[in-house]
Amino acid sequence: MIWEELQQQIDARERDGLQRRRRTLEAPCGPLARVDGRDLISFCSNDYLGLANDPALIEAVCVGARTWGVGSGASHLVSGHLAAHEQLECELAAFTGFPRALLFSTGYMANLGIVPALVGRGDAVFADRLNHASLIDAVQLSRAEHRRYPHADVPALVRLLEASTAKRKLILTDAVFSMDGDIAPLAELLEIAERFDAWLVVDDAHGFGVLGPQGRGSVAHCGLPISERLIYMGTLGKAAGASGAFVAASELAVAWLLQTARTYIFTTGASPLIACALSASLRLIEHGDARRSQLVRLAAQLRAGLAGTRWRLLDSPTAIQPVIIGDNHEALRVAASLYDRGLWVPAIRPPTVAKGTARLRVSLSAAHTEAHVAKLVDALRDLA
Structure with a gap:
């Protein structure tokens, strides 16, 4: 029976330490959480700049609701594109330096839209092996050939491109990798895209607002020029503190995406x-150097505090600080021990990460204090 098969598969996930559990947050997004009546310091959220509960965004929402109501009422191409959307697209294009931007409801939907619009059967996508699930799904949806290269391995990518006879080629990568916290070699990837007449699609979910001058993102951080073959996707539910996503690119590329x-x-x-x-958020991001400096200080504090312990931290210059545990069950035990001490840190296991690399994913926010991080360091040192 199909129901018995599902139960057996769920039981197997539990046995292998892979079962996921959802907790209900009883407080607004922030460094201090309340779950099941317990007060916790949260290191789970992607609210990197601490804007999700910022008074300026709350006030902007209230004014926006009084001005525009709550819903858009239709798709953008029917009657659901309001002046507030148009203004935000113009602001995002100006902020990132691209000629034009296009709003999407989520980053996942943006990626699922971009790749199939640019390539299809007979074409090829060359993707970093650690790309986010949305990018993997986008390639499958496009029906293009999916060629994956080892993480950040530029020579391997070049070899794949040299051997390809595909009509159109697309290089696809995260900018900041969500489970490792490292940054893709974007300057090299753009040079390779130019050499092989390929698109370069960059998913900057975890870099926008955090990296680059005034938080303009990983492309600015890496000093890339604005190229016609560069498609830049940024999400607005992480550092920007709200929800949604955008694609910034040339006038022609955005016009094509709008149509297809x-x-x-x-x-x-x-x-x-x-x-x-989000218009209010952009202003805070642009003038948010103090918040970004706080992130750098907290990451340095965490890394220094865990030096010399058995915990291995990956080489991450970002707000994502993974602590490698290895075994699924041990990662769950450590996360549970931290939870008992009032610290909420997620245990990340396969298939999100490779087998044998289960980890704690510490997500830092500018809203955290040195005292918050010190408590986490003390607990991890004790558990080590």
């Missing part, structure tokens, strides 16, 4: 009040 990206065309436009909040 199915996840843009066939879905209701996001709430206009969120667009109002």
